[in-house]
Amino acid sequence: MPRTAGLLALSPRLVLLALPDFAGTDRIVEAVLTGPAGQLEPPLSWQSLTLPEGRIHVLLTRMQPGLVPNAALQLSAAGGLTIRLTLEAAEDTEALLGSAEPGVLLALLRFLVAKALGAIRAAGDAELAQFCRRLAAAASATARTAQAVARCGRDALAWSLPGDAVPGVHILLAPHRMHRMVLADGPAILPDCGAHEAWLLPPGGGTLIHLPAPPRLPSLGQLGRGKDLRGRALHRAAQAELARRAAVEPAMQRLLRDQQLLQPTLPMHRHAAPDFPLGASLDLAVPDQAGGLFLRGWLRDPLGLVGSLTLVGPYGEQRLAPAALQRFPRPDLVKEFATAPHGGADCQAGFALHLPEGAARPAAQFRLRLGLTTGDEMTLVAPPGLLHPQAARDAILGAIAPAHATAALMARAIAPPVERLHALVMAGRGAPEVIRMGDAPRAPIASLVVPLYRNLRFLRHQLGAFARDPALREAELIYVLDSPEQRDEVEQMLRGMHRLYRLPLVLVVQPRNHGYGAACHAGVAEAGAPVLLLLNSDVVPATRNWLAPMLTALKRQRKLAAVGPKLLFEDGSLQHAGLYFLQMDGEAEWFNDHYFKGHPRHWPAAQVARRVPGITGAAFCVRAEAWKAVGGISTDYVIGDYEDSDLCLRLRAAGGEIGYIPQSELFHFERQSIRDHGGYARSLASTYNRTLHHRRWAPEIAALMARQARAERR
Known part of the structure; x- marks a missing residue:
């Protein structure tokens, strides 16, 4: 009489085989199975089940070629035992096992769940999850029933479990996947299964817990605000469970945060009476x-x-x-x-x-x-x-x-929370809106990226100067608005300037003010030129043809990664002829300063093109490839300050040099935008940025300035 092995497809990915018990198969896990397409590939998970009529062996494996009804299968076991089998399709679990005894079905269920969450990695296999739910229903003769008590946000429910439920790792058999849940005493917060029933498989040998389709439920907050004493006790217990899981589960932490935001708060209270002893x-x-x-x-x-x-x-x-x-x-x-x-x-x-x-x-x-x-x-x-x-x-x-x-106060009290919060601010940036006016040059010589924040006083003057310069017709002009509340005003102004001057323009509108670095990245994302020029909105050219000397320097001196121009105050005195670092008396941290600041416009030393430690971000001309190689300007600095010198130091660390080009002259009406930013001008933002900059670069700055001093002495 031919020997047969049962075959039951659990899902398109997984199959379950059932083999009768033979002499010599006590070590079935060491057996080798060979089908028409060759030896079955792992993972292969065996389990022996004891039935009233005897023992059988079941094998869970992935669907493989040759595992079809009527196919021949050869089992090679220890001691040279070889058994030939014919695969026979089974309609359901009872036909496969030859038994519908709840204890056998529960043993099979525990085996399948353990392997699906382990070696097989099939917790998200929807068909397997459905099969396991049907198996749980068939094995539920002694199941206990839980009661849904409240809705926890949009995706979870709070359940009151049977009194004899034990804490530990439970497996939730939901409609489309299986979840491993670590439950404590008290209410359980479980994923919402909608209108479907579900099952909890407790740890050890505990009996199943049935989760019926829930009725209409109050929210957890409503449960706590109600007058029913049991409901309020359940609310307190559910809040404790929510707090326990919030420490390790982001979804629970978000839910806890949202509940905290909506609950009533106490009025602020302090003790400030002058006649009280404290x-x-x-x-x-x-x-x-x-x-x-x-x-x-x-x-x-x-x-x-x-x-x-x-x-x-x-x-x-x-x-x-x-x-x-x-x-x-x-x-x-x-x-x-x-x-x-x-x-x-x-x-x-x-x-x-x-x-x-x-x-x-x-x-x-x-x-x-x-x-x-x-x-x-x-x-x-x-x-x-x-x-x-x-x-x-x-x-x-x-x-x-x-x-x-x-x-000490900055290092211990201010910088750690600001660093954490600023990282969240930057991670939450949304996609900007891009508005194009006219057709940009096909092969622009440079992309000018101009961040705008509230101050629009110099925008007309800047664009007018650009329009009068023939070289700027070959460049891209990209404005990045970092104060989106001004969107309509700025778009209307730029469209009018575009019609007047016939200059192609791009306006990038940030969804929220995220600072200078983020604005530069948003603008550079729209740039297509080999050279980028980051330009403040309060910088206005002093002469025509100011861009060409910087582009020429970058073209002729391949070692240069970035160059900066001469910048002038409104009265014509020098504002910037290159950036350097210094330590103030009694200060450990390095500050940024500019060469010859306040000197006359034509100060002899400021007329010499040379290598400098850094340049200001007010007019920062950098090769696009160098920008990309170092990841662009850092967004770790709050609002704006020190990210320009940080970029210079990163370009230097990558092997580049920084140059000053006096033939390019522009006026810089210094810090016009930053003074309009209340969150910066009256806060520790600049101090924080300097502290961060010093922490990152202090040794490199000290070495750089020592080399610079030796070069200047020579």
Whole structure:
């Protein structure tokens, strides 16, 4: 009598074979199977199942050539055993196994799920997921039922599990895929399966948990605001589960953040009465949205009544060491409490602190509890701190006056959260809108990229000067608007100038103000010339034919990666004849400065073309290939400052040199746009940028300036 092996297709990718038990197949996992197309390829996963009539062996493998009904199969086992089999198609699991006993079906289900999530890597195989759900339904004689209690966002539900459910790794058998879920005590937050029922396969030998198709459910917030005591208890437990998973799951963290944003907040509370023995305030408690928390406040404690500081959030408390607070002056408080009967404010009354793991889960509001020497407590309440990353970054940069920001305070309290938030701001950039006016030159000699931010005072003068210069007819003109609220005004102005001068123009409108570096990248993305010229909107040519000397220098001196022109103040004195680095008295950090700044226009030394340490970003002429090789201008600097010298240093590190070309002369009405940016002009942005620049380049700058000094002495 011929021997047969059952064949059941689980999905277009996977097949299940069932072989009868033979003498010598105790070590079936070592057996070799050969079909009409040759030896079966791994992965091959075996499992032995015990039936009432005996034992069988099942094999899960990928669909392979030759695995079809009536095909011959040869099994070679240990000891030289060779068995010839004929594949016979099975209609369903019962026909394949010869049994519908729930325990056997559950054992097969656990085998399939374990391999699908492991060696087979088929958790997302929709047909396999459907098969496993049918298998679970067939094996559900002793299944327990869970109850859906609330909707958690758009894609998840909170379930109340049976009382005997155990924590651990469960497998969710959803309609189209299988999920590995680590569940704790209390409610389970699971992906929404829509109108379909699903199953939970508990760890160990636990019985199945049935998840019926849910009825219409309240949101988790509605559950917490209801009057039903059980519902409110479930809400608290679900919030705790949400907070647990938010530490490792971005989707849960986003959901927790959204709930925090919508929940009612407490009014800010501080203690500032002059006749009270102490005073304090927690002015800012801003999460850096990467797990950390920035704090800023003040403390007046002339009699030493404060014995402890404890930060209190929705998910726990953290004791703060007073010595860890970075102190800074608050002259306003010294003046305000000068006549306080118990003593005034210390000259270093302000404090700031960054806790790298202080907000591992999103929290809208924090409190600071002051433990007093009497055993009493006082509580400060910060205003809500869950902000858009850009608003959070700017709030931290504006938290302390630049004059009071020491190097230690910048390094320990300001730079870490700003760096994290700025990275999120840059990662969230959207695609700009591109508006073309006229046909650009087919082979432009240069692409001029001009970022615009609010200040349009010089735009007509700049474009008029471009229009009067015949060389600019061979260049691309690309304007990048970094203040999108001015879109209509700028487009109308540029279209009018285009009709007047017949100059082809490109307007790139950024979706949000992301700073100078991002604007330059958006403009360069539309450029097609071999040379790029980054030009500020407040730079106006002093003469015609100013572009040619820079292009000639780049053409003749291949070592030059970038060159910069002579820039003049409004009164004709020198503003820029090359950039160099210096250290101020008593300062460790390197500052940027310009050669011969304030000297007469025709100062002899400024009339000489030469190699320089760097050039300003106000007029930065760079080879497109060199720009591309170093990744363009850095967007790590906030708004704008020091990214031009950073680019020079990266071009140098790649083997290029930087040149100054005095034959190219332009007026630069310095810093006209940046002064209109409140988030920059009155904040620590420049200090942060200088700190970042120094941290990256200090050794290279020191070596460069030492070489420069030796060259100048020679």
